[in-house]
Amino acid sequence: MPTTIEELEAAIQDTTAQANSILFVNHNVLEQFESREHQIKALATKLEADKTEVRRCLAEVDTLKGTWLPTLRNLVTQINETFSRNFQEMAVAGEVSLDERDMDFDQFGILIKVKFRATGQLQVLSAHHQSGGERSVSTILYLVSLQDLTNCPFRVVDEINQGMDPINERKMFQQLVRAASQPNTPQ
Known part of the structure; x- marks a missing residue:
């Protein structure tokens, strides 16, 4: 730091020249x-x-989601109850659930899990885990489960027993007859 006025003026000039x-x-x-x-x-x-x-x-989406999602969950629960009961009557296990994907609504789906053997876990219904007959049984039982929720005068099912063994074919026929014989059900 300069100590005199002359030194201070010289420092100012140097700094100004530098700038x-x-x-x-x-x-x-x-x-x-x-x-x-x-x-x-x-x-x-x-x-x-x-x-x-x-x-x-996002708040609007949450509000809209809150209006339809509980109803959808309730319907899937009703389908699951019938589906599970029908599978238990055939001495196997199955469940239906809603596959929710947070806000990715186009990826929502119905997840069907089945088990056709006494041992093992429920597995997602697919061509990789079940035979053609097992998939047919699962499809029929799912359609029967939907029948409780829909009001339709009649249903047509053709060749649904393709790939089924005679035991499952007989069990499915009994399930279909029972479902069609209930009051207020379509023919």
């Missing part, structure tokens, strides 16, 4: 900086507005 010697390659740098600063502020404002809109949309 003046800095070359600006781009003379518009200050304007560009201010322009970008303005753009950043505008984008930050838009971001906040977009976040608010997203929160509003």
Whole structure:
């Protein structure tokens, strides 16, 4: 730090000369900086507005989801009760559940799990785990389970017993007769 006025004036001149010697390659740098600063502020404002809109949309989706999802879950529960009961009557096990995918509604689905052997776990119904006859039995029992929920004058099923062994074919026939014989059911 300079101790005299002369030294202080010399330091000021040196610093001023140093500042003046800095070359600006781009003379518009200050304007560009201010322009970008303005753009950043505008984008930050838009971001906040977009976040608010997203929160509003998500709240609306949650509200709409709250109106139909409980009804759908209830229907799937009713289907599952009938489906499970029908499978138990055939001495096997099965369940129907709703495969929910959070907010990815186009990926929602019905998940059918079955077990045709005394040992093992319920497995998702697929060509990889069950035979053609087992898939046919599962399909018929699922359709019978839906019958309780739908009002239709008649149903047509053709060649559903393809690939079924005689024991399962007889059991399925009995299930279909029982389901069709209940009051207020379609022919």
